Structures are given as structure tokens and as C-alpha cells.
Amino acid sequence: xxxxxxxxxxxxxxxxxxxxxxxxxxxxxxxxxxxxxxxxxxxxxxxxxxxxxxxxxxxxxxxxxxxxxxxxxxxxxxxxxxxxxxxxxxxxxxxxxxxxxxxxxxxxxxxxxxxxxxxxxxxxxxxxxx
Amino acid sequence: xxxxxxxxxxxxxxxxxxxxxxxxxxxxxxxxxxxxxxxxxxxxxxxxxxxxxxxxxxxxxxxxxxxxxxxxxxxxxxxxxxxxxxxxxxxxxxxxxxxxxxxxxxxxxxxxxxxxxxxxxxxxxxxxxxxxxxxxxxxxxxxxxxxxxxxxxxxxxxxxxxxxxxxxxxxxxxxxxxxxxxxxxxxxxxxxxxxxxxxxxxxxxxxxxxxxxxxxxxxxxxxxxxxxxxx
Numbered sequence: 001x002x003x004x005x006x007x008x009x010x011x012x013x014x015x016x017x018x019x020x021x022x023x024x025x026x027x028x029x030x031x032x033x034x035x036x037x038x039x040x041x042x043x044x045x046x047x048x049x050x051x052x053x054x055x056x057x058x059x060x061x062x063x064x065x066x067x068x069x070x071x072x073x074x075x076x077x078x079x080x081x082x083x084x085x086x087x088x089x090x091x092x093x094x095x096x097x098x099x100x101x102x103x104x105x106x107x108x109x110x111x112x113x114x115x116x117x118x119x120x121x122x123x124x125x126x127x128x129x130x
Numbered sequence: 131x132x133x134x135x136x137x138x139x140x141x142x143x144x145x146x147x148x149x150x151x152x153x154x155x156x157x158x159x160x161x162x163x164x165x166x167x168x169x170x171x172x173x174x175x176x177x178x179x180x181x182x183x184x185x186x187x188x189x190x191x192x193x194x195x196x197x198x199x200x201x202x203x204x205x206x207x208x209x210x211x212x213x214x215x216x217x218x219x220x221x222x223x224x225x226x227x228x229x230x231x232x233x234x235x236x237x238x239x240x241x242x243x244x245x246x247x248x249x250x251x252x253x254x255x256x257x258x259x260x261x262x263x264x265x266x267x268x269x270x271x272x273x274x275x276x277x278x279x280x281x282x283x284x285x286x287x288x289x290x291x292x293x294x295x296x297x298x299x300x301x302x303x304x305x306x307x308x309x310x311x312x313x314x315x316x317x318x319x320x321x322x323x324x325x326x327x328x329x330x331x332x333x334x335x336x337x338x339x340x341x342x343x344x345x346x347x348x349x350x351x352x353x354x355x356x357x358x359x360x361x
Contacts, residue, residue: 077202081239086246108240113201114167120242121300 040064047076050118077113101128142177163198171199195230238294284317311336
């Protein structure tokens with residue numbers, strides 16, 4: 001199955017949580033918008049020209065997580081087409097992306113907000129396991 | 131404070147100087163992301179004019195779209211509304227050529243070879259029966275068809291990208307000094323005056339012969355050693 005077909009089989013409970021909710025304590029998490037009742041794991045991801053740190057994360061199928069995105073230098077993007085994620089990361093504020101992956105696989109995450117000559121290779125990998 | 135784009139005034143001036151030597155042709159350009167994504171297209175507009183526009187030439191309507199200067203791979207609602215209004219005066223049979231930097235369809239999203247609102251552009255164009263779209267960005271040939279709309283990318287004049295269907299990593303094809311123009315080149319598009327009929331697409335091979343012995347060719351063969359600094 002190629003990645004394109006795989007994309008179509010994925011249904012994610014996805015919530016993009018606005019930056020205003022996430023700045024400060026991070027208490028803006030809205031549990032009723034996520035399928036699972038448990039508190040989601042929060043994973044910090046930092047962006048800067050031209051890399052994400054960490055460059056690889058592993059998520060568990062069916063387990064809700066919040067990806068807390070921040071940038072150290074300028075605006076970046078966080079784009080995962082198969083998961084329907086297209087978030088902006090702006091300096092001075094965190095962006096929370098809440099997801100509950102329900103299909104295993106390996107997904108490429110790219111910066112889709114042009115940030116300079118090395119922008120084309122700014123990426124990371126998100127792996128979903130059982 | 132706007133960030134400085136990769137392109138520079140000196141490069142724009144040099145391009146205009148070289149392109150100005152092409153006799154008998156109108157030079158029409160659209161920005162790539164390295165030209166316009168960091169400053170919202172300000173420097174491009176200063177040297178080259180609007181980042182999107184339209185004009186008529188010999189019975190064909192041309193539409194230039196900007197899907198880079200917002201910083202994201204997108205055309206945006208303002209430009210989309212402008213394009214719809216621009217096309218509204220034409221019958222559905224009108225020959226239309228759209229040219230833009232990024233592909234308007236999902237060619238390889240994980241390589242950023244897409245336009246996020248490209249579907250809206252293509253849906254707006256779907257009402258017209260004779261639409262050709264020309265695009266760049268991917269540094270390789272490509273053909274894609276949706277309905278009656280044909281989309282073409284030509285080879286690049288600089289580093290070629292590999293086939294995304296058979297290559298995992300997005301890296302330019304390695305330079306081969308024995309075949310410096312491999313996978314590079316020009317594409318000439320010609321059509322009938324007054325519109326109608328198929329466009330004729332010709333690949334133009336580059337050759338070392340014309341440039342052998344020049345400083346530029348020596349630089350290529352030395353893998354760029356001794357390149358002049360232009361800024």
C-alpha cells in the first residue's frame with residue numbers, strides 16, 4: 001500500500017488547539033474534544049532553521065497526545081498531510097496540536113512555512129506503533 | 131521588519147540584463163519561494179512587477195498565479211477571487227494558460243510539492259475546456275491531468291530532483307561532470323495563433339559545445355571552484 005492510499009485509510013481524532021489556549025500553563029487542553037478519557041501525554045517539539053528537535057517521535061496507536069510546538073527563531077510550519085495537520089508555529093507562543101492516532105505507520109512532517117534556503121529539508125518523522 | 135529574500139537586487143538586475151537580450155519576446159515571470167517567501171514578494175514587485183496578473187496574447191488568455199509569497203504553499207482567497215473575476219468574461223471554450231511556481235495538485239506533499247488550496251484553483255478552472263497549466267518548483271519533467279486541464283512541469287536549468295516515486299529522500303541528483311546537463315534543459319511551448327488546437331511541447335537539449343572553453347564551463351567542470359561571488 002503506498003503512502004497515498006494509506007493516507008485515505010487514516011481517521012484521526014484531531015484537534016488543533018489555538019495558541020491562546022496553550023500559552024502559559026497549558027491548561028487550555030480540552031479533554032472532551034479527545035476520545036480517550038485519560039490525560040494526554042505532552043510532547044515538546046522545538047523548531048528552528050532548519051530542523052525540528054527531536055527529529056523523530058513515536059506515538060502509540062489510540063493514545064491521545066498533545067504536540068506542543070514552539071520556535072526559537074522565526075515562524076515555521078508543522079505539516080503532516082496524511083494526518084490533516086497544518087499548524088503555524090510563531091515566536092513567543094506555543095501551538096498545541098492534539099491528536100489520537102488510530103493507524104500505525106511512519107509519517108513525514110515538514111515545515112511548510114518558508115524559512116530560508118535550507119527550508120526544503122526541514123523535516124522530522126512521526127511513527128505510530130501498536 | 132521584513133526578512134531579506136534569497137534573491138538580491140544585483141541578481142534581479144543581472145537577470146533582467148540577460149533576459150533583455152532575448153529579442154522579439156515578452157518576458158513574463160512569476161516568483162519562486164526563494165524570491166518572494168521571506169518578504170511577501172516586496173523585492174520581486176520592485177524589480178519585476180506584480181506577483182500575479184493576467185494578459186491576452188494572440189487569442190490566448192494567460193494567468194500568472196503566485197503560490198509562494200504568503201510564505202506557505204498557497205494562493206490565498208484574495209488571489210482566488212481575483213482569478214475567478216478575471217476569467218468570468220471568457221466563454222468556457224477560451225484557450226487559457228495558467229503559470230505558477232508550485233504544482234497546484236498533490237504531487238508529493240511530504241516534499242512540499244503541492245499547493246494547499248490548489249484544489250480550489252483547479253475547481254474554478256474546471257469550467258473551462260482548454261486550460262493548460264505550467265509550473266516549476268520540482269526541477270524535473272512532469273505531466274498531470276485533471277478533467278480537461280493539462281499540467282506540465284519542464285526540466286530545470288540547475289540541479290535536477292529525482293523521481294519522488296522511486297526515491298525516498300528529497301535530494302538533488304548528484305552532479306555528473308561527464309554529463310553536466312543530464313536531466314536539465316528547456317521546454318519550448320508553441321501554439322496556433324488565435325487559439326485552438328493542441329499546444330506543441332518541445333524539449334530543448336542543452337549542449338556543452340557552445341560553451342566549451344568558457345570560464346563558466348570551467349567552473350562547472352571544477353565543481354564550482356573559482357565561482358565568482360555576485361553579492
